[in-house]
Amino acid sequence: MAISGVKHVVCALSGGVDSAVAALLLKWKGYQVSGLFMRNWDQLDETGVCTADKDCEDARFVCDTLHIPFHEVNFVKDYWHDVFSNFLKQYERGLTPNPDVMCNKYIKFDRLMEHAFNKLGADAVATGHYARTSQGDSFLQTTDKDVKKENSSMELKEAVRLLRAVDSWKDQTFFLSQVSQKALQRTIFPLGDLTKDVVKKIAVQAGMERIAKKKESMGICFIGDRHFQKFIKEYIETKPGNFVGIEDYKVKGQHEGHFLYTIGQRAGIQGYNPRKMFVTDKNPDTNEVFVAPGTNHPALFHQTCMTDSVHWIHQPPLQLIEKEMLDCFFRFQHADPLVKCTLTLAGEGSVIVSLQKPLRALTPGQYAVFYLGEECLGSAQIQQTGPSLYSLNWKQYHSGDWTWNPEDDTAVDENINLEVKGTKLDSWDSWRNFLQGGFKWKGPFNGG
Numbered sequence: 359m360a361i362s363g364v365k366h367v368v369c370a371l372s373g374g375v376d377s378a379v380a381a382l383l384l385k386w387k388g389y390q391v392s393g394l395f396m397r398n399w400d401q402l403d404e405t406g407v408c409t410a411d412k413d414c415e416d417a418r419f420v421c422d423t424l425h426i427p428f429h430e431v432n433f434v435k436d437y438w439h440d441v442f443s444n445f446l447k448q449y450e451r452g453l454t455p456n457p458d459v460m461c462n463k464y465i466k467f468d469r470l471m472e473h474a475f476n477k478l479g480a481d482a483v484a485t486g487h488y489a490r491t492s493q494g495d496s497f498l499q500t501t502d503k504d505v506k507k508e509n510s511s512m513e514l515k516e517a518v519r520l521l522r523a524v525d526s527w528k529d530q531t532f533f534l535s536q537v538s539q540k541a542l543q544r545t546i547f548p549l550g551d552l553t554k555d556v557v558k559k560i561a562v563q564a565g566m567e568r569i570a571k572k573k574e575s576m577g578i579c580f581i582g583d584r585h586f587q588k589f590i591k592e593y594i595e596t597k598p599g600n601f602v603g604i605e606d607y608k609v610k611g612q613h614e615g616h617f618l619y620t621i622g623q624r625a626g627i628q629g630y631n632p633r634k635m636f637v638t639d640k641n642p643d644t645n646e647v648f649v650a651p652g653t654n655h656p657a658l659f660h661q662t663c664m665t666d667s668v669h670w671i672h673q674p675p676l677q678l679i680e681k682e683m684l685d686c687f688f689r690f691q692h693a694d695p696l697v698k699c700t701l702t703l704a705g706e707g708s709v710i711v712s713l714q715k716p717l718r719a720l721t722p723g724q725y726a727v728f729y730l731g732e733e734c735l736g737s738a739q740i741q742q743t744g745p746s747l748y749s750l751n752w753k754q755y756h757s758g759d760w761t762w763n764p765e766d767d768t769a770v771d772e773n774i775n776l777e778v779k780g781t782k783l784d785s786w787d788s789w790r791n792f793l794q795g796g797f798k799w800k801g802p803f804n805g806g
């Protein structure tokens with residue numbers, strides 16, 4: 359319990375540098391801080407090491423260094439039921455889900471929070487995510503008098519908005535886009551204004567060099583560095599099926615199950631140059647995986663998609679309710695540049711997303727995340743994509759504004775013919791390379 363008057367913040371500690379520094383900053387601010395490590399996946403990795411044990415030891419080291427109490431909680435069962443089995447079911451249905459988004463929604467910002475409030479007596483929970491909220495930690499500064507006032511007046515507390523981190527390369531709002539309003543109201547993100555470099559320096563100065571030097575966790579937490587196909591085959595039974603060419607509908611080869619492939623990846627068909635064929639679509643009912651020759655094949659590009667019901671962090675923007683349409687920004691992968699889009703209400707809370715430009719490998723099951731200025735509005739799972747450039751105007755793509763050369767797999771869109779800072783951007787490849795290299799899209803909403 360909190361020392362009288364001092365608010366108690368439980369910091370979710372992963373054993374990594376971000377949450378370690380988050381806890382340190384909270385201490386510096388004068389809060390009573392405790393560390394909470396959770397186990398959600400207990401199996402051994404490919405080398406036979408239980409990575410959770412090592413992380414737990416590191417989280418304990420952080421607590422010892424900061425002189426704060428250490429707690430541990432086990433959510434292995436909850437994670438299995440709420441995240442992992444759902445993840446497998448979605449793969450079996452031909453979708454490509456994002457377990458990290460689901461983990462935040464169902465585990466970290468639900469079970470872990472509940473544990474912190476009910477079992478550890480926390481006033482707030484903090485994580486090491488790079489993100490900000492509109493309230494920061496101001497809700498902890500309310501005095502007992504304010505609380506009484508708030509309780510006596512029936513006024514509704516202003517909703518909290520989720521904002522992008524100052525460090526746009528580390529921004530993690532994508533992963534937080536399904537978190538509930540209730541959870542955000544009692545959450546602090548101490549790293550929202552900092553860059554990763556600064557965070558690492560702070561950790562070193564505070565005697566946590568070993569944590570600062572730790573290798574960053576990459577990819578889906580339970581898969582780690584493992585080969586995805588090998589991992590998933592341990593849980594879903596293989597079933598032989600055909601690779602089918604999107605252009606001629608001829609069988610190009612055999613695979614061991616549609617769930618082993620995701621849109622946009624190299625198919626690696628035996629007998630074909632594995633660099634040549636890419637997955638464009640899947641049919642889970644017939645177990646067919648459709649493939650096209652070339653990473654820039656027009657069958658891989660879509661400009662529209664339909665989502666399931668949108669989870670709005672705050673509430674649906676007024677303009678969307680009034681006009682049933684909204685201009686905003688979109689991404690469906692964490693680190694991708696934001697793309698301008700228009701949302702149209704499509705019944706039962708879902709939306710149709712019309713993108714300003716076609717994107718490669720828009721994938722059903724992935725989260726469509728929406729932004730307006732620095733605010734992350736919320737997200738929805740992509741249910742299906744609209745027609746590809748190939749099926750839309752296959753006649754036009756050879757002669758019209760979209761030209762794709764099947765010989766060398768280059769694609770040129772005449773609408774994309776820009777010169778930015780001396781770099782000529784006239785193809786998808788040049789766009790992608792340039793955007794990945796730090797170009798910020800300057801739209802009317804200041805997306806980045």
Ligand SMILES: Nc1ncnc2c1ncn2[C@@H]1O[C@H](COP(=O)(O)OP(=O)(O)OP(=O)(O)O)[C@@H](O)[C@H]1O
Nearest residue numbers: 370371372374375376377378394395396485486487
């Ligand atoms: N096992 C865990 N136990 C408690 N909290 C966790 C755990 N894993 C992640 N978190 C919390 O979620 C945040 C984001 O987790 P993520 O896995 O994205 O790691 P990260 O951004 O590399 O952060 P870190 O450097 O703290 O590991 C962490 O900073 C931490 O607050």
